[in-house]
Amino acid sequence: MTDRSTKSAKVAASLRRRHAAERRFRLYGMGAVAFALACLGLLFFTVVSKGYTAFQQTYVKLPIYFDAGDIDPKNSGDPKVWAKANYQGMAKKSLRGLFPDVKKRRDKRALYKLASSGAAYELRAIVRENPDLVGTTTDVWVTADDDVDMFIKGYIRGDVAENERRISNKEMAWIEALVADGRLEKRFNTTFFSAGDSREPELAGVWGAAAGSFFTLLVTLALAFPIGVAAAIYLEEFAPKNKLTQVIEININNLAAVPSIVFGLLGLAVFLNFIGMPRSAPLVGGVVLALMTLPTIIIAGRAAIKSVPPSIREAALGLGASRSQVVFHHVLPLAMPGVLTGTIIGMAQALGETAPLLMIGMVAFIVDIPGGFTDPATVLPVQIYLWADSPERAFVERTSAAIMVLLGFLIMMNLTAVWLRKKFERRW
Amino acid sequence: MHKRTLMLATLAAFTFGDHAIARDQIRIVGSSTVYPFATTVAEQFGKSTGFKTPVVESTGSGGGLKLFCSGVGVEHPDITNASRRIKKSEVEKCHKNGVTSVTEIKVGYDGIVMANSKASAVMTITRKQIFLALAKDVPGPDGKLIANPNKTWRDVDANLPNVKIEVLGPPPTSGTRDAFAELALEGGCKKFPAIKAMKKKNKKSYKAVCHSIREDGAYVEAGENDVLIVRKLEANPNAFGVFGYSFLDQNSDKVQGSLIEGKKPTFENIAEGAYPVSRPLYFYVKNAHVGFVPGIKEYLAEFTADKAWGEEGYLTDKGLIPMPEAERNKFKTDAAAFNNLSM
Numbered sequence: 001m002t003d004r005s006t007k008s009a010k011v012a013a014s015l016r017r018r019h020a021a022e023r024r025f026r027l028y029g030m031g032a033v034a035f036a037l038a039c040l041g042l043l044f045f046t047v048v049s050k051g052y053t054a055f056q057q058t059y060v061k062l063p064i065y066f067d068a069g070d071i072d073p074k075n076s077g078d079p080k081v082w083a084k085a086n087y088q089g090m091a092k093k094s095l096r097g098l099f100p101d102v103k104k105r106r107d108k109r110a111l112y113k114l115a116s117s118g119a120a121y122e123l124r125a126i127v128r129e130n131p132d133l134v135g136t137t138t139d140v141w142v143t144a145d146d147d148v149d150m151f152i153k154g155y156i157r158g159d160v161a162e163n164e165r166r167i168s169n170k171e172m173a174w175i176e177a178l179v180a181d182g183r184l185e186k187r188f189n190t191t192f193f194s195a196g197d198s199r200e201p202e203l204a205g206v207w208g209a210a211a212g213s214f215f216t217l218l219v220t221l222a223l224a225f226p227i228g229v230a231a232a233i234y235l236e237e238f239a240p241k242n243k244l245t246q247v248i249e250i251n252i253n254n255l256a257a258v259p260s261i262v263f264g265l266l267g268l269a270v271f272l273n274f275i276g277m278p279r280s281a282p283l284v285g286g287v288v289l290a291l292m293t294l295p296t297i298i299i300a301g302r303a304a305i306k307s308v309p310p311s312i313r314e315a316a317l318g319l320g321a322s323r324s325q326v327v328f329h330h331v332l333p334l335a336m337p338g339v340l341t342g343t344i345i346g347m348a349q350a351l352g353e354t355a356p357l358l359m360i361g362m363v364a365f366i367v368d369i370p371g372g373f374t375d376p377a378t379v380l381p382v383q384i385y386l387w388a389d390s391p392e393r394a395f396v397e398r399t400s401a402a403i404m405v406l407l408g409f410l411i412m413m414n415l416t417a418v419w420l421r422k423k424f425e426r427r428w
Numbered sequence: 429m430h431k432r433t434l435m436l437a438t439l440a441a442f443t444f445g446d447h448a449i450a451r452d453q454i455r456i457v458g459s460s461t462v463y464p465f466a467t468t469v470a471e472q473f474g475k476s477t478g479f480k481t482p483v484v485e486s487t488g489s490g491g492g493l494k495l496f497c498s499g500v501g502v503e504h505p506d507i508t509n510a511s512r513r514i515k516k517s518e519v520e521k522c523h524k525n526g527v528t529s530v531t532e533i534k535v536g537y538d539g540i541v542m543a544n545s546k547a548s549a550v551m552t553i554t555r556k557q558i559f560l561a562l563a564k565d566v567p568g569p570d571g572k573l574i575a576n577p578n579k580t581w582r583d584v585d586a587n588l589p590n591v592k593i594e595v596l597g598p599p600p601t602s603g604t605r606d607a608f609a610e611l612a613l614e615g616g617c618k619k620f621p622a623i624k625a626m627k628k629k630n631k632k633s634y635k636a637v638c639h640s641i642r643e644d645g646a647y648v649e650a651g652e653n654d655v656l657i658v659r660k661l662e663a664n665p666n667a668f669g670v671f672g673y674s675f676l677d678q679n680s681d682k683v684q685g686s687l688i689e690g691k692k693p694t695f696e697n698i699a700e701g702a703y704p705v706s707r708p709l710y711f712y713v714k715n716a717h718v719g720f721v722p723g724i725k726e727y728l729a730e731f732t733a734d735k736a737w738g739e740e741g742y743l744t745d746k747g748l749i750p751m752p753e754a755e756r757n758k759f760k761t762d763a764a765a766f767n768n769l770s771m
């Protein structure tokens with residue numbers, strides 16, 4: 001009896017301590033989760049708060065006189081002649097017309113800079129689409145210069161000394177006059193979603209990089225998915241369990257941990273220098289990224305195949321199905337959600353990768369939007385890196401906006417993975 | 429699925445096989461300092477002519493010349509940018525690989541600035557003081573070289589502020605770092621007669637003394653990203669940063685350039701050559717590719733036009749300091765005739 005009561009007293013005494021330990025542990029866990037969430041929140045907050053302004057761009061409305069004598073002096077009607085006309089001059093003339101009292105050469109140069117250097121190409125496109133405009137004066141919205149844009153968005157402050165900002169007092173007065181006139185306003189930035197890279201922030205867009213990412217990932221998927229799934233099936237269902245397969249297994253796991261730049265060096269040595277594939281092409285980028293993604297897909301694929309219960313295989317075999325019939329009719333369809341999840345996560349990883357692409361020339365300034373697998377191209381994360389390195393102030397917000405686009409794609413891919421798992425998952 | 433992969437692979441093999449024969453697009457590699465100018469010209473060229481926009485890679489001056497000199501053929505670049513002149517050893521390497529005819533074109537000048545946050549006072553400094561503050565070894569009181577003992581700017585010179593020496597700058601792989609060592613450190617190093625005498629006797633050790641930057645934490649390698657340096661200067665008003673003039677120009681509301689030898693790093697001072705830490709920028713053209721890769725001639729014409737690299741050209745908006753007119757005309761003639769480079 002005494003023995004028992006001392007024991008229960010001991011338990012009672014330690015009980016508080018044990019409960020406290022448990023509460024502490026829970027608190028630690030909650031703290032860890034809260035910390036992770038706070039970091040994620042901070043990341044999203046900084047990116048979004050810096051980048052959301054890039055989805056709007058300042059445009060300026062100029063009354064342009066599409067002078068027939070300028071555009072087509074010989075009345076030839078030839079689009080080639082039209083394309084060569086001095087559209088920059090028309091924009092300049094229009095700005096001079098808006099501010100007729102600007103006389104000095106230096107001031108005029110500053111005045112012309114209110115409109116982007118890309119305005120000429122915008123006017124050219126307008127004339128190409130509406131030939132009827134030739135000979136008339138029309139109000140046209142053209143892109144404003146990045147400095148004007150930064151000023152309107154408040155990134156260049158007017159209250160600092162004049163020599164310390166990129167917008168002079170005169171330019172500020174012009175901008176204010178234009179705003180008062182309703183000739184200067186922020187609109188949705190379509191250029192950002194439809195253009196390729198540019199040195200002028202106001203003309204730069206992510207579409208070229210997005211197309212490059214698309215072609216690259218298509219190649220990656222076309223190579224990594226079938227090869228990865230085939231390897232997973234073979235290793236899991238057919239391969240004998242011996243030393244050799246063990247070595248292969250260990251090496252696949254090792255390969256998953258190899259730094260991605262190593263794959264880039266491999267790509268440079270083998271695909272560019274030895275086979276002679278073109279530099280900067282999505283084809284090479286896709287192959288290199290496929291090598292990088294393969295281990296992820298194989299490991300996820302094997303885990304998914306392993307989780308299919310043996311009873312299914314045995315039942316199929318018992319009904320007279322061959323080994324490959326068992327695999328392709330029963331095991332693989334049941335393992336598919338897991339395989340697809342692994343593939344999508346691997347692809348998401350590949351989408352965010354820049355290091356291996358550095359070696360094969362995909363970290364480059366490319367304006368033209370790639371139209372195929374061998375056109376020079378860059379990818380979204382590379383575009384972010386290039387913009388982050390540019391001196392122009394307006395690239396800061398565009399960098400954050402490009403990050404938002406990339407994150408959007410990543411979230412979409414991960415949601416697809418979750419959805420696939422939910423939809424096709426089976427529990428036994 | 430397997431069949432399709434195989435087909436795709438074969439198809440791919442054919443496409444790039446074709447691609448290797450002809451290239452309809454100029455390929456440019458090289459210096460990250462020339463990159464903003466080369467890309468601006470490339471973009472204008474692509475928009476205003478019927479040619480495809482050239483692809484420009486930023487590989488660094490050394491890396492660019494290595495790629496450039498690796499041979500003749502469409503798999504090698506046509507043009508390389510450099511923030512220093514081509515070296516003799518590189519010319520020899522070019523020759524060995526069959527690249528025998530190269531046109532050299534000077535683009536203009538770039539100033540390297542030492543800047544700090546606007547929250548602190550502007551610093552006035554000489555190259556000798558920069559050397560004393562940042563070199564690995566400096567002459568001690570007895571004239572012998574000792575490991576740099578200077579901890580604060582005041583240690584370097586009594587007129588400088590009593591602030592810890594902390595300079596953020598590019599890593600050794602950068603052309604900006606090379607140029608900073610050559611122009612600022614060596615410029616100050618030469619002021620010591622004992623070290624100057626060394627130049628004649630032992631050029632190698634002279635260079636080692638004058639170009640070595642201290643590694644005890646006073647000089648912080650901040651990566652190639654100059655935007656990052658500007659941001660760090662904002663956060664730390666006591667630190668200085670070393671970067672190209674164009675970043676100072678774009679961020680003049682946040683940082684200010686130190687006066688070196690009494691000269692402010694301004695557009696005018698650098699263009700006149702009064703500001704001592706400025707360097708020429710170049711690009712090199714592989715003459716064997718002219719005519720095979722379409723547009724090279726026209727690209728050079730665009731680059732060497734006054735509307736691009738002239739005193740009021742669009743490259744000056746990007747921070748390029750143009751050459752005087754006579755020099756521009758010389759390189760313009762070189763570009764039009766594809767004159768082979770002479771060292």
